[in-house]
Amino acid sequence: MTTPGPHASRPADARVGYTVLERMVTHTGPVFRVESLRVADSRGRIARRDVVRHPGAVTVLAQLADGRYVMIRNQRIAVGETLLEFCAGKLEPGEPPAITAGRELEEECGYRAGSIVPLGTFYTSPGFADERMYVFLATDLEPIDRRLEPGEEIDVVILRRDEIEAAIRAGTLVDGKSLAAWMLHVART
Amino acid sequence: MTTPGPHASRPADARVGYTVLERMVTHTGPVFRVESLRVADSRGRIARRDVVRHPGAVTVLAQLADGRYVMIRNQRIAVGETLLEFCAGKLEPGEPPAITAGRELEEECGYRAGSIVPLGTFYTSPGFADERMYVFLATDLEPIDRRLEPGEEIDVVILRRDEIEAAIRAGTLVDGKSLAAWMLHVART
Numbered sequence: 001m002t003t004p005g006p007h008a009s010r011p012a013d014a015r016v017g018y019t020v021l022e023r024m025v026t027h028t029g030p031v032f033r034v035e036s037l038r039v040a041d042s043r044g045r046i047a048r049r050d051v052v053r054h055p056g057a058v059t060v061l062a063q064l065a066d067g068r069y070v071m072i073r074n075q076r077i078a079v080g081e082t083l084l085e086f087c088a089g090k091l092e093p094g095e096p097p098a099i100t101a102g103r104e105l106e107e108e109c110g111y112r113a114g115s116i117v118p119l120g121t122f123y124t125s126p127g128f129a130d131e132r133m134y135v136f137l138a139t140d141l142e143p144i145d146r147r148l149e150p151g152e153e154i155d156v157v158i159l160r161r162d163e164i165e166a167a168i169r170a171g172t173l174v175d176g177k178s179l180a181a182w183m184l185h186v187a188r189t
Numbered sequence: 190m191t192t193p194g195p196h197a198s199r200p201a202d203a204r205v206g207y208t209v210l211e212r213m214v215t216h217t218g219p220v221f222r223v224e225s226l227r228v229a230d231s232r233g234r235i236a237r238r239d240v241v242r243h244p245g246a247v248t249v250l251a252q253l254a255d256g257r258y259v260m261i262r263n264q265r266i267a268v269g270e271t272l273l274e275f276c277a278g279k280l281e282p283g284e285p286p287a288i289t290a291g292r293e294l295e296e297e298c299g300y301r302a303g304s305i306v307p308l309g310t311f312y313t314s315p316g317f318a319d320e321r322m323y324v325f326l327a328t329d330l331e332p333i334d335r336r337l338e339p340g341e342e343i344d345v346v347i348l349r350r351d352e353i354e355a356a357i358r359a360g361t362l363v364d365g366k367s368l369a370a371w372m373l374h375v376a377r378t
Contacts, residue, residue, distance in 0.1 A: 017264060017342055018266060026215075027215045027239070029223075029239040030237060031316075031317055036218060037266065039266055042342065049266045050220055052221075052317075052318075057316070075206060075207065076316070077228055077240065078238070078240045078241070078318055080319075085315075120357075120360050120363075121363060122363045123364060124313050124365045125313040126274075127246070127279070128241075128243070129241075129267055130267050130268045150230070150235070152230075153231065165376060168309075169376050169377065171309050174311045175315060176366060179311055179368070179369035179373065180366075182372060183368045183371060183372040183375075186375075188358065
């Protein structure tokens with residue numbers, strides 16, 4: 001069964017040396033779906049690859065006028081832990097990532113940003129998922145009321161740069177996208 | 190339908206303020222499975238959360254005696270691109286992560302490590318997956334023959350630290366786990 005999806009027009013086969021022989025959708029949900037692919041590599045060897053198709057997401061490093069950063073403690077059902085993270089959220093269909101970034105910062109953290117600039121992008125788990133993360137630095141922040149969605153359990157925490165670096169060294173910042181986003185920020189400052 | 194899996198014994202509900210009302214396995218494959226959860230938050234509000242259950246993985250920063258790092262260009266079917274990455278691979282059942290790290294470095298890069306030390310750990314995509322990444326620094330490297338698995342299309346590249354930092358700034362290193370792993374390394378050096 002071949003099922004074209006939102007990513008079907010992507011010329012993946014042309015850019016890399018493999019051929020997709022078969023594509024079957026095995027899971028469809030509100031956030032992602034799963035495709036089970038049968039692929040042949042450049043030597044004709046056949047392999048199965050299950051791929052999570054995700055709409056993409058944003059991470060927002062929000063910096064206050066005093067230099068501190070707005071972070072969250074986010075109850076993560078998938079890992080059964082509450083994690084220290086930067087604000088994040090998935091893209092809505094057709095929504096430019098910078099708009100998503102501003103919206104998520106308002107909803108999760110209660111800040112409206114006067115400036116939102118891109119820091120870069122990365123894939124969170126390219127071994128099995130196509131989720132692309134767009135990273136932004138938000139500044140010129142104005143406090144507003146938060147608007148959490150059902151199922152979101154999020155506390156806002158304000159940390160200095162040295163406190164974030166200490167959390168990385170201590171192993172208490174274990175959210176991969178936050179580490180990668182901080183790397184993009186540090187590489188530019 | 191409630192299906193206990195490898196993670197079912199994890200006391201997730203006790204550590205965070207939600208209750209799993211229903212758990213249904215909707216996808217089962219060789220690398221991961223998907224559970225569709227119906228959860229109630231601490232205020233009794235009901236939400237659906239689809240979760241990818243993954244065995245976990247390792248990332249290996251392998252450093253040669255001259256200070257340069259062994260990286261790979263890895264054809265990633267999930268994102269349809271060839272990515273610059275550090276060596277990585279998923280955990281086999283019961284295999285300690287440091288052993289996986291040594292094995293993957295031999296198979297993908299063709300180096301046997303005399304020393305493998307942990308740099309830290311993180312979750313790659315805690316919004317929808319429980320994949321935990323264990324990061325190692327491998328040194329005292331001896332060249333051996335590579336052993337690629339079917340479907341793996343991987344080239345080894347050797348880069349200096351400043352070349353890796355330039356790739357991060359230029360946006361040509363877009364593998365999240367490699368960015369996060371490099372952050373853990375940089376935070377300690």
